[in-house]
Amino acid sequence: MIFLFGERIRVKTRWIGPRSCAVCKTVASFTEQLESSWFCLFGLPILPVEQFARYWRCEDCLSAYEPGKLEAPSSVALVKRIILYILLGYNQHARVAAAQDICFKLCGFDLTDREAKTLARDISAGHLDMFDDVRSHAVHLNATGKQQVLEAAFLATHTCCELQYEDRLRINLIGNALGEGLAFVERAIETSRENNHYKISRRRELEREV
Ligand SMILES: [Zn+2]
Incomplete structure (x- = not known):
């Protein structure tokens, strides 16, 4: 048979x-x-x-x-965590206004001072594995939500430094944790560029270089 x-x-x-x-x-x-x-x-x-x-x-x-959680779309909380995670990596987490600007321009939801402070404290204390977090939440995201998460990673990086190989690799790995390939990541980054990086302010040293 x-x-x-x-x-x-x-x-x-x-x-x-x-x-x-x-x-x-x-x-x-x-x-x-x-x-x-x-x-x-x-x-x-x-x-x-x-x-x-x-x-x-x-x-x-x-x-x-996320089923049963209607306070905000599922991407919003993850976008907030990604922004603080990236800023912390560059020791730029005190730039709360930049984090709030990225969050609002991508999702239309506020990141409060208190949320930013709590997230920065939890991430720096090692209470959050970012890639595990992204992987476990990807199932609750649609394509728009995944794009917001990737744009958040890109914009948070862009506000801190000129994108180098390892910065781009980190964004690619976030895409991978979302279950998306390089073409999807590239499209998300391109969207930010087409929107003139949403006029997000950058580190003062970078502004002077331009
Ligand atoms: Zn609606």
Whole structure:
């Protein structure tokens, strides 16, 4: 007897009803988006292998939320952590205004002074493994959210230094943790460049060099 087996991606959309959207600032229709790979036998899905996406989506603005957490789209908290993580790496975490500017221009949500301080303290105390954090949250992000995370990494780097090989490598690794390839990372960086880097202020020494 010949067994035909393989793996297949399944995408499911389930209507979950009206919910309050933090972006639209009104009640909108929401769906649950599920994307997973399945082990198949004779073309029939037998066992789930890996889940790639699981999030709630506002059908008006298409923002993605972690299921049940509607205070802000799922990308916002991760964008905040990425910005502080990168700034800390360059010992620039005291530049809270730059961090707040990046966060608001990418997501439309505020990063408060208190949040920035708490994040900087937790990250520097080693309470957060950034790549594990990105990997575990990627499932709740749509393509827009992943792009925001990568642009946040790029802009936080750009505000601190001229991009060198190891800086770009770090952004590529964040892309990899998000489950995206180099072309996706390149597109995200290009979007920031096309938007004139959102006019984010840079370190004073860098401004003088220009
Ligand atoms: Zn919405």
